[in-house]
Amino acid sequence: MNFASDNTSPVPPQVLDALREANHGYAMPYGNDAIAAEVRDQIRTLFEAPEAEVFLVATGSAANALALACICPPWATVFCHRNAHIEEDECGAPEFYTGGAKMTLVEGPDVKMTPGNLDAEIAFAARGGVHNVQRGAVSITNVTEGGTVYSVDEVRALCAVARAYDLPVHMDGARFSNALVTTGATPADMTWRAGVDVLSFGGTKNGLMGVEAVVLFNPEKAWEFQLRRKRGGHLFSKHRYLSAQMQAYLTDDLWMKLATRANASAARLSAGLLRVEGAELIYPTDANMVFAKWPRAKHRAAMDGGAAYYMWPMDQSLDGPAEELISARLVCSWSTTDEDVDQFLALLGVDP
Structure with a gap:
C-alpha cells in the first residue's frame, strides 16, 4: 500500500x-x-x-x-x-x-x-x-x-x-x-x-x-x-x-502498458475514495495521481494500517479534530495492484 x-x-x-x-x-x-x-x-x-x-x-x-x-x-x-x-x-x-x-x-x-x-x-x-x-x-x-x-x-x-x-x-x-x-x-x-x-x-x-x-x-x-x-x-x-x-x-x-496500469489503479482508487463519507477530490483524477481530502480519523486509520502516502500540503498534522477534512496526494505506479487499492480502501471503511 x-x-x-x-x-x-x-x-x-x-x-x-x-x-x-x-x-x-x-x-x-x-x-x-x-x-x-x-x-x-x-x-x-x-x-x-x-x-x-x-x-x-x-x-x-x-x-x-x-x-x-x-x-x-x-x-x-x-x-x-x-x-x-x-x-x-x-x-x-x-x-x-x-x-x-x-x-x-x-x-x-x-x-x-x-x-x-x-x-x-x-x-x-x-x-x-x-x-x-x-x-x-x-x-x-x-x-x-x-x-x-x-x-x-x-x-x-x-x-x-x-x-x-x-x-x-x-x-x-x-x-x-x-x-x-x-x-x-x-x-x-x-x-x-x-x-x-x-x-x-x-x-x-x-x-x-x-x-x-x-x-x-x-x-x-x-x-x-x-x-x-x-x-x-x-x-x-x-x-x-x-x-x-x-x-x-x-x-x-x-512504456504505454506500464502507464495504462498506473492510470487504471488511480481511477479505481479515486472512485473508492469518493465512497468515504465526507471525502472529495481536490483535482480531477486524469492520470495516475489522486488528490483528495477525507476525515482526519480515517487518515490515522490508514497510516496505522501501514499505508504510505503524503499529506498535501505536507505540513498538515494527524493531531486535531477527528472529522476535519485534511488533504493528501496518492500516486499509483505500474506495480500498484487492485489488492493494494482495495486493502487501502478497506482501512478507510470502504468495501471492495
Whole structure:
C-alpha cells in the first residue's frame, strides 16, 4: 500500500533483463554505444520526427534544466504554471543551469495554465526594455503536478500564444506516458505537431531505474545540449546502462502498458475514495495521481494500517479534530495492484 510516489516502485523485469544483456562484453562510452543509436531511431520513429535529436540523462531535473538552458538565455524568463515542477520541486536547477533565468508564474485552475493568463504574463514581461528580464520560453508540465492532463488542443492553444511572441516551448513530460494514455493522443500530436520544441520524456516515474530522454525537435540545439550536458556533469561514461533501460522501455509498447496500469489503479482508487463519507477530490483524477481530502480519523486509520502516502500540503498534522477534512496526494505506479487499492480502501471503511 505504498502511494507515496511512482518513484517508489520496483523496476519491471524486462528492464532488468535488458541491463543484464547489456552487461556482456565491452561497449563504447559517452553515448557512443550501439544501443544508444537504436534508442535514437526508436524515439524518432515513435514521434514521427526523423530529424529529432535524442539525448539521455539520469534524472528528470537534469532533463528539464538542461533543455531549458538551451532555449532560454540567462537574461530571460521561463513562463510556467505557479505549481509547475520546475518551479516547486527542482531547488532552482533551471535557474542554475540557465545561468540565472527567472521563472514567471502563470495562474490557472487545476494546475493548468490558460492561454489568456499566459498571454497576459508574456505581454507584461520586458515592458521596461533593458531594465527587465526578457521573454525567454514557455514550459508546460504534462501530466501536471496536480495529476491533471492537458489535452492536445490545450497544448496547441498554449503553443500558439508562445508562437505569437516568437518563444520556444518546452514540455516537462516526466509522466508523458500517463498523459498519452489519458488523451489517446500520439506522441507527435502531443508535442511537435502542437508546437512543442523540446520534450523531457520521462522514464523513471514509469518504472525505469533512472533514465530520461531529452527530445530536441529543433536539431540546431543538439551540439549546445551536448556541451551543456557534459559541462553540467550529466554525461554518463557507462552510457549503455542508460540506453538499455530506454530500449527495453520502448520495446513492445512496454512504456504505454506500464502507464495504462498506473492510470487504471488511480481511477479505481479515486472512485473508492469518493465512497468515504465526507471525502472529495481536490483535482480531477486524469492520470495516475489522486488528490483528495477525507476525515482526519480515517487518515490515522490508514497510516496505522501501514499505508504510505503524503499529506498535501505536507505540513498538515494527524493531531486535531477527528472529522476535519485534511488533504493528501496518492500516486499509483505500474506495480500498484487492485489488492493494494482495495486493502487501502478497506482501512478507510470502504468495501471492495
